[in-house]
Amino acid sequence: MVKFRELTKKGRELAEMLVSDKPKYGTQISLPTGFTFQALLREMENPAGKRRIEFFEILCGRKIIGFCYYTVYERYRAAELATIFMPGYRGKGLVSPTIRFLINHATRTYPQLLRVEATASSANPKAIASLLSAGFNVEGVRPAGYVRGNKISDAVLLGVVLKRDDMAPSSMYQIESFRDKTLERKRLLKQGEILLDQEAELIRNTGLQEKFSKAERIVDIGCGFGQFAAWLSKAFPETDKIFGVDPSRWMIRASEASGNRKVKLVCSDGLKFLDALPAGGTDAVCMRFVINHIPERLWGRWLTAARRCLKPGGFIYLTLSDANYYKTFPGLPLMDLLFSHKKLLREKNGGVWNVPAVIGGHLYAAGFRNITQKSTCLSTEKMGKQNYASSVGDQFVWGVEESWGRTGELARKSLIDAAKAQNFWGQVKFGIHIGEKA
Numbered sequence: 226m227v228k229f230r231e232l233t234k235k236g237r238e239l240a241e242m243l244v245s246d247k248p249k250y251g252t253q254i255s256l257p258t259g260f261t262f263q264a265l266l267r268e269m270e271n272p273a274g275k276r277r278i279e280f281f282e283i284l285c286g287r288k289i290i291g292f293c294y295y296t297v298y299e300r301y302r303a304a305e306l307a308t309i310f311m312p313g314y315r316g317k318g319l320v321s322p323t324i325r326f327l328i329n330h331a332t333r334t335y336p337q338l339l340r341v342e343a344t345a346s347s348a349n350p351k352a353i354a355s356l357l358s359a360g361f362n363v364e365g366v367r368p369a370g371y372v373r374g375n376k377i378s379d380a381v382l383l384g385v386v387l388k389r390d391d392m393a394p395s396s397m398y399q400i401e402s403f404r405d406k407t408l409e410r411k412r413l414l415k416q417g418e419i420l421l422d423q424e425a426e427l428i429r430n431t432g433l434q435e436k437f438s439k440a441e442r443i444v445d446i447g448c449g450f451g452q453f454a455a456w457l458s459k460a461f462p463e464t465d466k467i468f469g470v471d472p473s474r475w476m477i478r479a480s481e482a483s484g485n486r487k488v489k490l491v492c493s494d495g496l497k498f499l500d501a502l503p504a505g506g507t508d509a510v511c512m513r514f515v516i517n518h519i520p521e522r523l524w525g526r527w528l529t530a531a532r533r534c535l536k537p538g539g540f541i542y543l544t545l546s547d548a549n550y551y552k553t554f555p556g557l558p559l560m561d562l563l564f565s566h567k568k569l570l571r572e573k574n575g576g577v578w579n580v581p582a583v584i585g586g587h588l589y590a591a592g593f594r595n596i597t598q599k600s601t602c603l604s605t606e607k608m609g610k611q612n613y614a615s616s617v618g619d620q621f622v623w624g625v626e627e628s629w630g631r632t633g634e635l636a637r638k639s640l641i642d643a644a645k646a647q648n649f650w651g652q653v654k655f656g657i658h659i660g661e662k663a
C-alpha cells in the first residue's frame with residue numbers, strides 16, 4: 226500500500242530526475258501547459274496569490290516511488306491533479322489511490338472546491354482507465370504537456386464535479402485577478418479606441434441614433450474604465466442620466482479620475498444594480514463585452530433584470546466579438562492552440578464560447594422582441610497591422626495567462642513578429658445585438 230508525505234529534499238531530487246528537460250527515467254509527465262516542474266516548485270515556495278500548489282511524495286514502505294501534486298485555482302474553485310511514478314511502479318494500479326489521496330487532501334484543505342480535473346495522455350489507455358476508476362468523467366481532448374518548438378502533446382481531459390450548487394462566480398472577468406492590471410487597462414482602452422468609431426457607425430445604421438438621443442436614462446453595466454459611457458455622454462449630450470456601473474473599485478476610481486462629470490459612476494455588481502432600479506424607468510441598458518464573461522445559466526437572471534427596469538420601447542444593447550472571428554494569414558499554430566485552450570477554460574466555467582451565435586434566443590426567452598444584430602469586420606487594412614497585433618495578441622493572452630504563463634507571452638510575441646511581415650493579414654469581427662421591450 227502507498228503512503229504520502231510532503232515533498233522532502235530527497236523527493237525533490239527524485240522529482241527533478243523524473244521531470245526535467247532530459248528526464249533520467251523516461252517519459253515526461255504532463256504538467257499544466259506552459260509550466261516546468263521547476264517553475265511550479267518555485268511558485269509553491271513563493272505563491273503568486275492566484276493558485277496554490279502542494280507537492281507530495283509517494284512512498285512504498287520507506288522507498289520514494291514517485292510524486293504527485295495539486296494546483297488549486299481559488300478563483301475558479303477548481304483544482305488540477307498530476308502524478309508520476311518511477312518506471313518500475315508504473316501500470317501497477319497505484320494511480321487510483323494516489324488520486325483519491327489528492328482529492329481528499331485538496332477538498333479538505335479547500336472546502337470551497339467545486340471541480341477537480343486531471344489529464345491523461347491520450348496515448349496511454351491504462352492511465353485513462355485508472356483515472357476513470359477514480360471517479361473522473363472524460364470531458365474531451367485538449368492540447369497539454371509541454372510546448373517545445375512546435376510540438377504539443379495531446380491529452381484527455383478528465384473532470385469531476387464535486388458539487389452541483391453555485392458552479393462559478395457570477396462573472397469570470399475580474400481585473401483584480403490580472404497579473405498585470407495596467408497592461409489589461411491599456412488593452413481595454415486601446416480596444417475601445419479602435420472600436421468606438423465603428424460602433425458609432427453601427428449605431429447610425431441600426432437607427433439607434435434616434436433612440437439613444439431621446440433617452441433620459443442609460444445604464445452601462447460593466448462599464449470598466451467608463452469609455453463607452455463617456456462616449457455616450459458626448460454623442461448624446463441631451464441625455465441627462467448616464468450611469469456607469471462596475472464592481473471593480475479600481476476601474477471606477479480610474480474612470481472618476483478622467484473627470485467626466487456627466488456620467489454617474491457606481492461601484493456595484495451589475496445584477497444587484499439592475500434589481501435595485503425602479504421598474505420601467507430606463508431607456509437603455511448597455512453591456513459591452515460583459516455577458517460573455519457570465520456563466521450561461523445566469524443569463525436568464527441578468528436579461529430578465531435588464532428587461533424589468535426598461536421602459537416599454539426601451540432596449541438592451543450588447544456589444545460582442547464573434548469568437549470565431551480571429552482570422553490571420555499566414556496562420557499561427559501557437560495562437561490557434563491558445564485560442565482552443567481559452568475556449569475550454571471559458572466552457573469549464575459555464576460560459577459560452579461563441580456568444581453572438583446564441584444570444585438572440587436568450588434575449589427572446591427573456592421577453593425581448595425586435596431582436597437585431599449588426600456586425601462589422603475590422604481588418605489589418607483598417608486597424609493597422611500593429612494595432613491588430615497588439616490588441617488581438619493581448620486579447621489572447623488574458624484569461625489564459627494563469628495557465629499558460631510564458632507560452633501565452635510567446636504566442637503573443639509570435640503574432641506581433643508575424644505582423645511585421647509583408648504578407649501578414651488579419652481580421653476581427655464584432656457586432657451589436659439589440660432587443661426591445663415591447
Ligand SMILES: C[S@@+](CC[C@H](N)C(=O)[O-])C[C@H]1O[C@@H](n2cnc3c(N)ncnc32)[C@H](O)[C@@H]1O
Pocket residue numbers: 395396397398399400413417446447448449450452453470471472473476493494495496512513514515518
Ligand atoms: C471585458 S471588460 C469590458 C469593459 C467595458 N464594458 C469595455 O467595453 O471596455 C468586462 C467588465 O465587466 C465587469 N464585470 C465583471 N463582473 C461584473 C458584474 N458582476 N457586474 C457588472 N460588471 C461586471 C468587469 O469589472 C469589467 O469591467
